[in-house]
Amino acid sequence: MAKSKLVFLLFLAVIFVFTMSSCAQAPTSTTSPSQVPTSSASPTPTPTSKPENVMAVNEYPVIQMDPSLACDFYDAEVMFNLYDALTYPTPDGDVEPHLATEWTSPDGKDWTFKLRKGVKFHDGTELTSEDVVFSFERMKTMNQGYSGFFQTVEKVEAPDPYTVIFHQIEPNVILPNQLALLMIMNKNLVMKNIKTPGDYGDLGDYGSAWLQFHDAGSGPYKAVEYKPNEGLTTERFLDYWMGWENWKSNTVPIDKGIFRETVDPAALKTMLANRQHDFTDWYQTDEFYDSVSKIPGVEIVEMPMGVIYTFWINTSRAPTDDIHFRKAILWAFDYKSLTExxxxAKQQAGPMPSIMWGHDPNVFQYSQNLDKAKEELVQSAYAGQKVDLELWYCVGNPIEEKFALLLQQNLEPLGINVKVTAAQWPQFQQAVSKPETTPNISCFMFTASYPSPDFFLTYMYHPNNVNNGVYAGHWYKDEELGKLIDQSRATLDKNARLEIYKQIQAKIMDDALAFYTVEVPAIHAKQVYIEGPQKSYVGIGPELNLRNFQIDLNKKAEILAKP
Known part of the structure; x- marks a missing residue:
């Protein structure tokens, strides 16, 4: 297990911005826009204009176009449009062949991938194993973005143009799943655009400055222009290796995609009404969705994404250091009222989303039962005492606020006083940096970065990774649990691994480490002429691959013709 300690340090960089985006205001870019043309915003169409084949989306506090620096869910959405990876997520939280047609490993340690022939980059050159090696080495050297997920990889070699071998320092059968986040770059194109001097010796800036405004990918869409603080415009790559077809007689693929940076909700509503915007982010309030749903031609869609709201219980701090006390407050909470x-939403069942493969449908679930709560409280070291609990959540998250106030109400009859703090992200992050300062209960909203149950188990519960209260605010280190997780990572047989995952989930629930509250879909407002998504995914990235949508131009023309 000692080798696995490497993973967590760089994992913090991967998930940091995702958590921050749920807790704080988004940053804005300060990059000079001098290299790019004017705004990508679409003009308001007139009833007589020919409908434009375009889909405009907004999710993005700031757009990161460099695959070696991308580290957030909105970064991943851009990546899945501009680039391809060896594997691709499936709707149930696994992977399927993509640039790699197959992969094998005799022991889970060394993996051989066979590449698809004839894949073109956007400049027309062929993608080969040399590009895969380059992409991995660049990410490893830059030591940012998703690099923390690849710390078990020692080296990558390319014995021929269509074969890649990943050598690891220890067995890790999850590597093919993690490689869904390694976007393959055009080596020659990046190397042609290196600036010197830079942070990487002879490699200068490793092409970073150029990649802030251009892509070096083979994905279904290619970058046309990026204007900081406004957004990225893309166009369909007609020679994409997967090809293009119409889903229905009246729909066609999206020709032009606009990825807008942060848009004010009031402005977003106006843009929807004026048909200047097509698909919203999923962070809006219920009031926003209720309001825009009344706009003719706008509808609300729910995309299952496996977003879960977990509230850690600090096991290192009184009174939640007592397992009977923890179970008492878990039995006292009204899960049904929060879910409704x-x-x-639906009630979260265990430490991973129910829509992901590997989830145990029979995993133990708490429900409100005050008699059981009182029984557990009597067995605790704090029986008969009036105790205080500290609960912190992040400002601006209505679901977390609902949980906090409801728990406060539920525990009052048991003589437990809950002190609720709504914290800004920097304040929250500082508080949970140590077990002694982490509140008794703290929030964490997340979904999978890479498609595997391993994401929810290894990085939140492996004892070697319990080093930060944002991601493991339970501060609970269990060596037996660590051994089970290590065993799962070394088990090639998927069915055998599933049985280990069930054991892990059961143990986590038995240790009473968190409130597993609600599992929610990603909710978007969209124009009715946008067809899709064709598929929904557990985790980040592929759900807003614009290839997952098409447009009905006849329906758009009808809507534009209405006064």
């Missing part, structure tokens, strides 16, 4: 108050 959240649009599209």
């Amino acid at each position: 108050s959240v649009r599209g």
Whole structure:
């Protein structure tokens, strides 16, 4: 297990911005726009104009176009449009062949991937194993973005143009799943655009400055222009290796994609009404969705994404250091009321989303039972005492606020006083940096970065990774749990691994480490002439691959013709 300690340090960089985006205001870019043309915003169409084949989306506090620096869910969405990886996520949280047609490993340690022939980059050159090696080495050298997920990889070699071998320092059968985040770059194109001097010796800036405004990918869409603080415009790559077809007689692929940076909700509503915007982010309030759903031609869609709201219980701090006390407060909470108050939600069952393969449908679930709560409280070291609990959540997250106030109400009859703090992200991050300062209960909203149950188990519960209260605010280190997780990572047989995952989930629930509250879909407002998504995914990235959508131009023309 000692070798696995390497993973967590760089994992923090991967998930940091995702958590921050749920807790704080988004940053803005300060990059000079001098290299790019004017705004990508679409003009308001007139009833007589020919409908434009375009889909405009907004998710993005700031757009990162460099695959070696991308580290957030909105970064991943851009990556899945501009680039391809060896593997591709499946709707149930696994992977399927993509640039790699097959992969094998005798022991889970060394993996051989066979590449698809004839894949073209956007400049027309062929993608080969040399590009795969380059992409991995660049990410490893830059030591940012998703590099933390690849710390078990020692080296990568390319014995021929269509074969790649990944050598690891220890067995890790999850590598093919993690490689869904390694976007393959055009080596020659990047090397032609290196600036010197830079942070990487003879490699100068490794092409970073150029990649802020251009792509070096083979994905279904190619970058046309990026204007900081406004957005990225893309166009369909007609020679994409997967080809293009119409889903229906009246729909066609999206020709032009606009990825807008942060848009004010009031402005977004106006843009939807004026048909200047087509698909919204999923962070809006219920009031926003209720309001825009009344706009003719706008509808609300729910995309299952496996977003879960977990509230850690600090096991290192009184009174939640007592397992009977933890179980008492878990039995006291009204899960049903919270679930019913959240649009599209269902009660979360265990430490991973129910829509992901590997989830145990029979995993133990708490429900409100005050008699059981009192029984557990009597067995605790704090029986008969009036105790205080500290609960922190992040400002601006309505679901977390609902949980906090409801728990406060539920525990009052048991003589437990819950002190609720709504914290800004920097304050929250500082508080949970140590077990002694982490509140008794703290929030964490997340979904998978790479498609595997391993993401939810290894990085939140392996004892070697319990080093930061944002991601493991339970501060609970269990060596037996660590051994089970290590065993799962070394088990090639998927069915055998599933049985280990069930054991892990059961143990986590038995240790009473968190409130597993609600699992929610990603909720978007969209124009009715946008067809899709064709598929929904657990985790980040592929759900907003514009190839997952098409447009009905006849329906758009009808809507534009209405006064």
